[in-house]
Amino acid sequence: xxxxxxxxxxxxxxxxxxxxxxxxxxxxxxxxxxxGHVTISGxxxxxxxxxxxxxxxxxxxRLRNVPSLADVNRMEQILAALGVRIQxxxxxxxxxxxxxxxxxxxxxxxxxxxASFFVIGPLLARLGVARVPLPGGCAIGARPVDLxxxxxxxxxxxxxxxxxxxxxxxxxxxxxxxxxxxxxxYPSVGATETLxxxxxxxxxxxxxxxxxxxxxxxxxxxxxxxxxxxxxxAGTNTITIAGVPSLHTTDYSIIPDRIEAGTFLVAGAITHSxxxxxxxxxxxxxxxxxxxxEIGSQVxxxxxxRIRLIGGQTLRATDIETLPYPGFPTDMQAQFMSLLxxxxxxxxxxxxxxxxxxxxxxxxxxxxxxxxxxxxxAIIRGVPMLSGAPVVATDLRASAALVVAGLAAxxxxxxQGLNHLDRGYEHLEVKLQKLGARLQRVPMxxxxxxxxxxxxxxxx
Ligand code: EPZ
Numbered sequence: 001x002x003x004x005x006x007x008x009x010x011x012x013x014x015x016x017x018x019x020x021x022x023x024x025x026x027x028x029x030x031x032x033x034x035x036g037h038v039t040i041s042g043x044x045x046x047x048x049x050x051x052x053x054x055x056x057x058x059x060x061x062r063l064r065n066v067p068s069l070a071d072v073n074r075m076e077q078i079l080a081a082l083g084v085r086i087q088x089x090x091x092x093x094x095x096x097x098x099x100x101x102x103x104x105x106x107x108x109x110x111x112x113x114x115a116s117f118f119v120i121g122p123l124l125a126r127l128g129v130a131r132v133p134l135p136g137g138c139a140i141g142a143r144p145v146d147l148x149x150x151x152x153x154x155x156x157x158x159x160x161x162x163x164x165x166x167x168x169x170x171x172x173x174x175x176x177x178x179x180x181x182x183x184x185x186y187p188s189v190g191a192t193e194t195l196x197x198x199x200x201x202x203x204x205x206x207x208x209x210x211x212x213x214x215x216x217x218x219x220x221x222x223x224x225x226x227x228x229x230x231x232x233x234a235g236t237n238t239i240t241i242a243g244v245p246s247l248h249t250t251d252y253s254i255i256p257d258r259i260e261a262g263t264f265l266v267a268g269a270i271t272h273s274x275x276x277x278x279x280x281x282x283x284x285x286x287x288x289x290x291x292x293x294e295i296g297s298q299v300x301x302x303x304x305x306r307i308r309l310i311g312g313q314t315l316r317a318t319d320i321e322t323l324p325y326p327g328f329p330t331d332m333q334a335q336f337m338s339l340l341x342x343x344x345x346x347x348x349x350x351x352x353x354x355x356x357x358x359x360x361x362x363x364x365x366x367x368x369x370x371x372x373x374x375x376x377x378a379i380i381r382g383v384p385m386l387s388g389a390p391v392v393a394t395d396l397r398a399s400a401a402l403v404v405a406g407l408a409a410x411x412x413x414x415x416q417g418l419n420h421l422d423r424g425y426e427h428l429e430v431k432l433q434k435l436g437a438r439l440q441r442v443p444m445x446x447x448x449x450x451x452x453x454x455x456x457x458x459x460x
C-alpha cells in the first residue's frame with residue numbers, strides 16, 4: 001500500500017506564532033511566595049513519540065495521561081491526516097491506525113512540528129515506505145537527523161533526500177526492514193526512538209549501541225512492549241529489539257513530565273517557597289534535585305510519586321553542564337539560569353547538547369541579570385534583585401525561564417511569545433495561580449507589541 005507523501009518541508013522554526021498566542025502576553029507581578037500543591041501533567045516528550053509509535057499498531061490503542069498541548073494537538077492532526085482515526089476522551093487518546101496511507105499531512109501542520117519526523121520509523125516498519133519532510137532547524141540548533149537516516153539505511157531502507165523531502169522505502173520482496181547492529185555516534189533521543197520503533201517489526205534482531213537512556217525512551221519501549229514488541233535494555237546504552245510480525249492493542253498511561261516538574265521546583269526555589277508536586281517519578285529528576293540541594297533548597301520525597309521543595313532563604317552559586325541522561329538535562333538549563341542569576345557568587349552553565357540554547361541570556365540581562373556568554377559557556381554573576389521588564393520568549397524552555405525570572409523579579413514582567421510556552425506547558429499560568437503567584441494572560445493590541453532589543457537586533 002503506497003503511503004502518499006506528507007508533502008511539505010518543515011520550516012526553519014517551530015516558532016510560527018499561532019494567531020491567538022501571538023496576540024497575548026503574560027503579565028507577572030513578582031516576589032510573591034508560592035504555597036501548596038501542583039499536579040504534574042503527562043510528559044510532552046513521551047506523548048509525541050508514543051503517538052507516532054501508535055502507527056505501529058494495526059488495531060485500537062489507548063494512550064492515557066496525554067497533556068493538552070499545542071504540539072500534541074498538532075501531532076493529532078498529523079496522524080489524522082495520515083488516515084489514523086484518533087479521538088480525545090479527557091486525558092486519553094483513542095487511536096486506530098489500521099488504515100494507513102490514504103492521505104498526506106497538510107503542509108501547515110507538518111511545518112510547525114519537528115516531532116512529526118518520528119512517523120518515519122513506524123511508517124517504514126508498517127508499510128515499507130515513508131516520505132516525510134526533512135525537519136529544518138529551530139531556535140536552539142540545526143537539529144539534523146543524520147543518525148536517524150543512517151540507522152534506517154543500516155536496516156535495509158533506501159533513503160534519499162530530495163528537495164527537503166526524505167524518501168524512504170524498503171527494498172526486497174518482503175518489504176520488511178532487517179535487524180542490524182547500529183552504533184549511534186551520539187546518544188540521540190530521537191534517533192534511538194526512531195530506530196527502536198522501526199526495529200519492532202523488522203526481520204531479525206536489532207542492537208542499538210550508545211543509545212539514549214532518557215525516561216521517555218524507556219516509556220516508548222514500555223509502550224511498544226505493551227503492544228507485544230520484544231525490547232530489552234531500554235534505559236541503558238544498549239537496547240536489543242527482536243522483530244515480531246505485528247503488534248496488538250494496548251491501553252497505556254504516559255509517565256509524568258519531569259521537565260514540567262523541574263520547572264515548578266525551580267519556581268519554588270527562586271521564590272523561597274514551600275510547595276509539593278505529584279505525580280512525579282523522583283528517579284527521573286536525580287540530577288535536578290542534586291543541583292537544587294547544592295543551591296540551597298530542601299527537597300523531600302514525601303511519597304513514591306510526590307516531591308516537596310522548601311526553598312532556601314539564600315541561593316548558592318554552582319556550576320552546571322548539560323549532558324545526555326542521566327546527566328543534567330538540557331531542557332532544564334534555561335530555568336536554572338534564571339535561578340542562578342540571584343545566587344550569591346558566580347556560576348558557570350555549559351550547554352553541551354544543543355549549539356544555540358543560550359538565547360534566553362539577552363532577555364534575562366534585560367531584567368537586570370549579569371550574564372556573559374563565552375562560546376557554550378554562560379558566566380552568571382549573582383545579583384541581589386531582578387527587575388520586571390517586557391521580554392520576548394525565543395523558544396520553549398526559554399519562555400519557562402522568563403516566567404520563573406518574572407516570579408522573582410521586583411515589579412511587573414510582560415512576556416510575549418507565548419506560543420512557545422503553550423507548546424510544552426499545560427495551563428502553566430493556572431497552575432501557578434493556584435500556588436498563589438500573581439500573573440495573568442492578557443490580550444495585547446498592536447501598540448503594545450514590544451520587540452525587545454535582542455530580538456530587534458536579530459531581525460535587522
Ligand atoms: C529530544 O530532542 C527532545 N524532544 C528535546 O526536548 C530534548 O532537549 C532532547 O531530546 C535532548 O534530551 C523530544 O523528545 C520531542 P537529540 P531530539 O536527538 O531527539 C544531535 C524540549 O524542550 N543530533 O537527543 O531532537 C542534535 O543536533 C525539547 O522539550 C545529530 O547530530 O534530541 C543535538 O545536538 C527540546 N544527529 C543532539 O544530537 C541526529 O540525527 C541531541 O539531540 C540527531 C541528533
